[in-house]
Structure formats: C-alpha cells, structure tokens
Amino acid sequence: MNKLSRxxxxxxxGILLILACLxxxxxxxxxxxxxxxxxxxxxxxxxxxxxxGEHGQILMNIRLPRTLVAALVGVNLALSGAILQAVxxxxxADPHIIGISSGAGLFGILIMLLFPAWSQLVTPVAFLGxxxxxxxxxxxxxxxxxxxxxxxxxGVAVSAFLSAFISALMILYSDRVHSALMWMVGGxxxxxxxxxxxxxPYTLLAGTAALxxxxxxxxxxxxxxxxxxxxxxxxxxxVLLTALAALLAASAVSVVGLLGFVGLIVPHAARLxxxxxxxxxxxxxxxxxxxxxxxxxxxxxxAFSPVELPVGILMAAMGAPxxxxxxxxxx
Amino acid sequence: xxxxxxxxxxxIQGHAILKNVSHRFTEGARTSIIxxxxxxxxxxxxxxxxxxxxxxxxxxxxxxxxHGMTRKHLSRSIAxxxxxxxxxxATTVEQLVGFGRFPYHSLFGKNDAKxxxxxxxxxxxxxxxxxxxxxxxxSLSGGERQRAFLAMVLAQQPKILLLDEPTTYLDIxxxxxxxxxxxxxxxxxxxxxxxxLHDMNHALQFSDEIVxxxxxGIFASGAPKVIMTEKTIAEVxxxxxxxxxxxxxxxxxxxxxxxxxxxxxx
Numbered sequence: 377m378n379k380l381s382r383x384x385x386x387x388x389x390g391i392l393l394i395l396a397c398l399x400x401x402x403x404x405x406x407x408x409x410x411x412x413x414x415x416x417x418x419x420x421x422x423x424x425x426x427x428x429g430e431h432g433q434i435l436m437n438i439r440l441p442r443t444l445v446a447a448l449v450g451v452n453l454a455l456s457g458a459i460l461q462a463v464x465x466x467x468x469a470d471p472h473i474i475g476i477s478s479g480a481g482l483f484g485i486l487i488m489l490l491f492p493a494w495s496q497l498v499t500p501v502a503f504l505g506x507x508x509x510x511x512x513x514x515x516x517x518x519x520x521x522x523x524x525x526x527x528x529x530x531g532v533a534v535s536a537f538l539s540a541f542i543s544a545l546m547i548l549y550s551d552r553v554h555s556a557l558m559w560m561v562g563g564x565x566x567x568x569x570x571x572x573x574x575x576x577p578y579t580l581l582a583g584t585a586a587l588x589x590x591x592x593x594x595x596x597x598x599x600x601x602x603x604x605x606x607x608x609x610x611x612x613x614x615v616l617l618t619a620l621a622a623l624l625a626a627s628a629v630s631v632v633g634l635l636g637f638v639g640l641i642v643p644h645a646a647r648l649x650x651x652x653x654x655x656x657x658x659x660x661x662x663x664x665x666x667x668x669x670x671x672x673x674x675x676x677x678x679a680f681s682p683v684e685l686p687v688g689i690l691m692a693a694m695g696a697p698x699x700x701x702x703x704x705x706x707x
Numbered sequence: 708x709x710x711x712x713x714x715x716x717x718x719i720q721g722h723a724i725l726k727n728v729s730h731r732f733t734e735g736a737r738t739s740i741i742x743x744x745x746x747x748x749x750x751x752x753x754x755x756x757x758x759x760x761x762x763x764x765x766x767x768x769x770x771x772x773x774h775g776m777t778r779k780h781l782s783r784s785i786a787x788x789x790x791x792x793x794x795x796x797a798t799t800v801e802q803l804v805g806f807g808r809f810p811y812h813s814l815f816g817k818n819d820a821k822x823x824x825x826x827x828x829x830x831x832x833x834x835x836x837x838x839x840x841x842x843x844x845x846s847l848s849g850g851e852r853q854r855a856f857l858a859m860v861l862a863q864q865p866k867i868l869l870l871d872e873p874t875t876y877l878d879i880x881x882x883x884x885x886x887x888x889x890x891x892x893x894x895x896x897x898x899x900x901x902x903x904l905h906d907m908n909h910a911l912q913f914s915d916e917i918v919x920x921x922x923x924g925i926f927a928s929g930a931p932k933v934i935m936t937e938k939t940i941a942e943v944x945x946x947x948x949x950x951x952x953x954x955x956x957x958x959x960x961x962x963x964x965x966x967x968x969x970x971x972x973x
Contacts, residue, residue, distance in 0.1 A: 520760075591816055594795070595809050601789035604758040606863070607782030607810040651797035 388656040391649060395663035399447070402670035406443040407435065409674050411681060414439070437568070445567040446673045446687075447666040448575040449628040450638060454665025455586050456625035457639030458646070458658055462593045463617045464524040470640035471625030473531040474618060477636075478538035479509025480629040485542055485556045489549040498559075499574060499630045506626035509534060514618070522614050562635030563686030564673050571631045578627035582620050583662065589617060590654040597652065635688045637695030638665055644702050709734045710755055710785075710867055710899070715764035717750055724750045726923040727764070732916075737893050737900040739910035742920035743944055748903045749790070749871055751920065755901060756787035756869050768867075782810040786865035790872055792856055794844035800855045801840040804830050807862025826862050834858035834888055850881025857888060868892065870902035874909065882906075886913050911935060911958050919943055932958055941966050 408414050414431050422432045423440075453471065460469040471477060483505025487498045513534050517526040542560075546553050558565075595608045596617075603610050625639065646660040669687065672694070676685040715728040724747045732738055732755075740748045753759035754766055757773045766773045773781055786807075794803055804827050812818040831837045834854040839847065844855055853873060860868060873889065874882040890913055893900045904910045910917055911931045918928040921943050927934045935958065940948050945967065948960045 588815060591809070591812065595806060597793075597795040598806065599789070599791060599793050601753070601758055601787070602792040604778065605756055605782060605785075605787040605789065605860070606806065607777075607779035609778050647796065652795040653798070653802065 388650055388653070388660075392656065392659055392663065395649075395660055395667065399663045399667040399670070402667040402674070403443050403447060406446060406670045406674045407439045410434075410439065410677055441568040441572050442564055442673070443670060444572045445575060445631065446564055446669045448572065448579045449564075449632050449635065450642070450665035450667070450669030451579050451583060451662040452575070452624040452628040452665075453635065453638040453669075454642040454646070454661040455583060455658060456621040456628070458643035458654070458661040459586060459589075459593065459617050459621040459624075460639075461643055462597055462654065463614055463621070464527060465597075466524060466528060467644070468640070469528070470636075471621070471629065472535065472636070472639075473528055474622055474625075475509030475513045475531055475534050475538075476506045476622060476625040476629055477634045478535040478542070479512075480506035480626060481560060481634050482538045482542050482545075483508075484559050484630070484633065485545055488555050488559060489545050489552050492552060492555075495555075499571070502630035503626050506629055507622060509538060510618075510622040510626070514615075522611065522618070527618075558686055559633040561686045562629075562633040562688030562691070563676075563684075564632055565684055565686070567631065575627055575631055578623055582624045582627075585620055586624075586658055587655075589613075589620070590658050593617065593654040593658075597654075633686075633688065635691060637691045637699075638669060641695045641698055641702075642668055645698070648702070648705075709767075709769055710901070711767040711770075712751075712755070713765045713767065715751075715754060715766065716762045717747070717754060717759060718762050719750075723923055725754070728923075728925055729764075730918060730925055730928060732899065732901055735893075735897055735899055736915040737890070737902075737913060738916045738918060739902055739904045739914040740918045740920060741904055741907060741910050742926070746920040747923055748920050752787070752869050752871055752901065752903050753789070755867075756785055757781050758787065758789075779810050782863060782865075784865060785867045785869065786860040786863040787869040788856055788860045788871065788873065790875070794852075794855075796845065798844050799840065800836050800842055800844060800847070800858070801827070801831070803844055803855055804836075804840075804858045804862050807859040810863055826864060830858040830861040833861055833892060835884070848881075850877050850884060853877060853881070853885055854888065857885065861892065865898060867899045867901065870900065872903050872905055875905060882909070889913065907935070907940075908959050911960065935960070 404416065404419065407419050408416060412431070412434055414435055418431055419435065422435050457470045460471065460474065461467060464473065480502040484498050484502035487494060487501050513527060513530045516534065517530040519526065546556055592608060592613050595603045595606055596610065596613055600610050629635065642665045643661045646657055646664050650656050650660045672690045673687045676687045676690045679685065710732045713729050715725055717725040728751065740751060742748050750759055754761055757766065768784060805823070807830065808818065808823045808826065831840055834857045836851065836854050836858050839851060839855065844852060847855060870889065874885050877885065886909060889900055892898050914931060916929060917931050917934055919926040919934065919939070926943055927939060937948055937950060940946060945965055947963045947966045949963055951959050951961065953959050
C-alpha cells in the first residue's frame with residue numbers, strides 16, 4: 377500500500393509535480409513524434425510565435441489538437457473512475473458500470489450504421505445516449521436512496537441489454553461495420569479542434585467540481601454511517617458525485633469511442649503512488665490519465681507505422697496485465 | 708445537552724424494530740443500552756444520532772427536534788462511532804482523526820486550521836494514540852484501531868458521544884483501555900456518553916444508568932444496582948445468573964444456565 381510515497385517519504389505535492397512533468401513529456405513526445413518528426417525547438421518556436429511552413433501546419437492542425445484531445449480524455453476518464461471507485465465502494469468501478477459505455481456505444485453505432493451521412497452527429501448523440509443510460513440505471517437502482525450494489529447490478533443488466541442491440545446492429549449492417557469497430561475500441565485518429573472544444577468545458581467545470589468534492593469523497597470512504605455521523609449528507613453526495621462522474625466519462629467516450637481501462641487502471645495506479653487522500657488522488661489521477669493516454673497514443677501511432685492502431689487496443693493490451701499485477705499485489 | 712426520545716417508532720422494511728419508545732437520557736451521565744440480539748439497541752443509538760430514518764415520534768436535543776437541524780450542525784453536538792467504520796487505504800491515524808473536523812469546515816473547505824490542529828492533538832492525547840499518529844490505520848491492532856476511531860469522533864468536539872459496542876472483538880486489556888478512555892472523556896470533559904454494550908459486566912462497571920431493551924421497547928431503566936436483578940436478567944435474556952460484589956464494590960454477573968420465561972431451566 378502506498379509503497380512509493382512511503383519508501384521515498386515523498387510529499388504528495390512533490391509527487392504531483394513529477395506527474396505533471398510526466399504529462400508534459402507525454403504531450404511533447406505526442407506532438408513531436410509521428411510519420412513526420414518535428415524537432416523540439418521547432419515545436420516551441422511554432423507554439424510561441426505562430427505557425428509557419430508545412431511542419432507548422434501539421435503541428436497546429438493535426439498533432440496539437442489530437443494531443444489535447446488525448447490529454448482531456450485521459451483526465452476525464454481517470455477522474456470519473458476515481459470518483460466512482462469511492463462512491464460505489466468497489467475497486468472494479470469504472471465508467472462502464474454506470475452505463476456510460478453501453479449507452480454511448482449503442483447511440484454512436486446507431487448513427488454510424490443507420491445514418492452514416494450524419495456522422496458529425498455521432499458525438500452529441502453518443503453523449504445523450506451515455507447520459508440516458510446512466511439515468512436509466514439510476515432510476516432502476518433507486519429505492520429509498522442509492523445503494524452501490526444496486527447500481528452495479530442494474531448497470532450490468534442495462535449494459536447487457538444495450539449490448540444486445542449493438543451486436544444486432546453490427547450483424548445487420550456488417551458491410552459498414554469498420555467505423556463501428558473503431559468506435560467500439562476507442563481511438564484518437566482524426567480528432568481535432570472541434571473535439572477539443574467539445575471536451576474542455578467538461579474537463580474544466582466537472583474537474584474543478586471534483587477537486588472541491590475531494591474532502592467529501594474522503595469522508596464518504598469511511599462508510600455510510602460514519603460519514604453521516606460526521607455531518608455528510610451521504611445520499612445527496614452520492615447522487616451528485618455519480619452525476620459528475622457520468623458527465624466526465626460521457627464527454628470523453630462520446631468523442632473517442634469506448635476507450636476502456638483508463639478509468640479503471642489509472643486511479644488504481646495513482647492510488648498506489650500517492651495514497652487514497654482524494655485531495656491528492658484526484659489531481660494525481662488526472663495527470664496520470666493525461667500522461668498515459670498521450671504516451672499510448674504516440675506509441676499506437678508510430679509502432680506499426682504507416683498503419684495506425686486505435687489507442688484503445690494498446691490500452692487494453694497494457695491495462696489488462698497491469699490490472700492482474702495489481703490483483704496479485706494488493707487486492 | 709439533554710437527549711430525549713418521545714414516542715419513537717421505527718420499522719425497517721415493514722418490520723417493527725422499535726415501538727413507542729420514550730426516554731430521557733441523563734445529561735452528563737454514562738448510559739449503557741443492553742438487551743438481547745436483535746432487540747433494537749443499535750437502531751435506537753442510530754436514531755439518537757439522527758442517522759436512522761424514523762417512522763414516527765421525535766428525538767429531541769435540548770428540546771429541539773433533531774430532524775429540524777442540518778446534518779452538519781447536528782454532528783457538532785452529537786458524534787457516533789458506529790460498528791464497522793472503515794478507514795481508506797493508506798490513511799494515517801493523524802489523517803483519520805483530522806476527518807473528525809469535517810463538521811466545522813465550510814462547503815469549500817474553509818476552516819480554522821490552527822483550531823483544527825489543537826483539537827486533533829487533544830483527541831490524539833485522550834485516546835492514547837499520539838505515538839501512533841504516523842502509522843497507517845490498517846497496520847494497527849484491533850485495540851489501537853478502535854482508539855484511533857475514538858479519537859476521530861472526539862475531534863468532533865461533541866457534547867454527546869454515542870458508541871456502538873466499542874469493545875467488541877478486543878482482548879480484555881484493550882477492552883479495559885477503551886472503557887477507561889470513555890470514562891475519562893465523561894468525567895473530565897463532561898461529555899454525555901450513551902453506548903450499546905454487549906458485555907453486561909462492563910455495563911455494570913462503567914455506567915451510571917442502564918437502559919434495557921427488549922421486544923422493541925424499553926423493558927427497564929435506572930441505576931445498575933437497582934435494575935440489574937437476577938429476576939430481570941432471567942426475564943430479558945433467558946439466563947439465570949449469579950451476582951457478586953467485587954472488591955471495588957461493583958456488582959458482577961456470572962451466567963449459570965439458560966431458563967425459559969417461567970424461570971425453569973432448560
């Protein structure tokens with residue numbers, strides 16, 4: 377438990393600083409590396425004094441927005457997972473269990489397969505689907521308040537139900553299934569400024585709200601009775617925090633598709649590094665989420681160049697073994 | 708601060724747990740609630756803390772219905788240590804005790820940091836966990852852990868402290884240590900203590916008053932020596948006991964055999 381911080385007696389703020397540097401490094405490498413290599417000096421000069429030439433075009437129109445999308449998605453998914461793990465008191469909690477993925481998945485695929493001409497609607501419609509599924513699970517699980525176990529069970533049921541429609545659509549429209557497959561795995565290719573514009577308000581608003589809620593999340597971790605005894609309105613806190621997690625995850629998933637494992641693995645890794653004080657765990661998860669996604673996307677882009685892997689495949693390939701490692705280590 | 712219940716009824720999923728319970732808990736005293744398993748002791752304690760939904764009746768703090776107060780305000784007067792409180796991974800004792808200051812923080816975390824530190828130090832000292840402050844709660848023994856949680860609820864600076872079986876699962880030395888802390892909290896700082904106890908000898912030794920719960924209601928209440936008769940205990944628990952007076956002049960019980968309601972052995 378909390379091995380790193382204990383071994384090095386590191387101050388949590390020091391760890392956050394290191395994670396911030398890690399994220400910056402991820403951003404820089406994501407901007408520099410790819411089919412065209414852009415040296416660091418050129419990146420800096422372009423960012424500081426505007427674009428010039430072919431490299432400037434690539435940087436401003438392709439690399440930079442894509443890197444920002446990766447960072448924002450990483451932040452949103454990691455924060456969402458970290459919040460849900462505390463609210464649901466379940467180490468397996470991630471944006472899947474509140475229906476975000478199946479809801480966004482079904483609605484996104486519906487547009488892609490039935491109305492491919494309206495593909496620009498995928499993001500907003502998937503967002504609505506994600507929030508709709510989360511709301512449905514909420515309503516189904518509601519019985520004199522919200523019990524984590526009922527949310528989890530309702531989540532499994534709703535996800536299975538929606539997945540049936542996803543499978544049906546993919547089989548009925550198997551000729552158009554390629555784009556849907558990419559969406560199911562989750563990837564960042566061709567993500568650009570409009571997606572950045574869609575994401576950042578959620579990152580800013582919900583992220584700030586999450587940081588303000590950190591002390592409340594700490595109290596919630598003490599168990600319902602203890603938390604109530606300390607003056608926390610547990611039911612209200614749980615509803616608001618779940619809504620916050622839903623917003624964060626829905627915004628991310630509607631932009632990049634059903635990217636798994638970030639919301640599950642990153643908060644666990646952050647917890648291992650910095651402990652479970654949410655005042656530090658939330659910013660650590662956010663920074664680590666951004667870093668992990670930016671590095672992973674860089675690797676996914678260049679590993680099999682010129683073919684580009686969706687980053688979701690890499691996340692699952694790396695995330696699953698890491699999850700087993702955690703399992704052996706502490707759970 | 709006086710705590711009173713009036714005509715309190717509680718049912719959980721259609722099952723009546725408490726029926727028409729009225730009692731005035733003596734201010735500044737140590738009161739123990741005892742009774743058979745499932746009699747509603749914990750439910751009554753939780754209701755006193757305002758964390759148990761009630762069907763009807765009222766819980767009054769200084770004559771004011773606690774359901775009219777905000778949770779935060781209430782938790783500055785009444786602290787409860789429920790059973791099964793858990794600490795998040797890697798939480799140190801000091802952090803845990805700091806959580807007890809939560810009721811004094813504003814929504815955005817504004818607080819009087821100096822006052823918080825002073826109170827946390829005070830609580831650590833009373834519960835004898837000063838030396839453990841940097842230890843992780845998960846690495847502590849059962850007795851140390853219970854004292855750490857006790858320090859946390861003390862950091863709430865309550866006028867009334869509610870404890871649900873504070874000594875369960877502890878060995879005899881740690882039981883005594885916890886009970887001594889509870890007595891000191893009451894004697895020295897005048898905090899009213901109301902606790903659910905399993906061990907009747909503890910109840911006899913450490914309380915000014917005992918409330919016996921049976922069949923969803925209060926069976927008897929009063930000073931230990933007065934109400935804890937062999938007849939009452941046989942009636943409430945179905946156990947015939949021998950009573951002795953120990954060298955400190957306190958009454959102690961020793962169970963002899965199970966008896967039925969008419970007092971016959973079985």
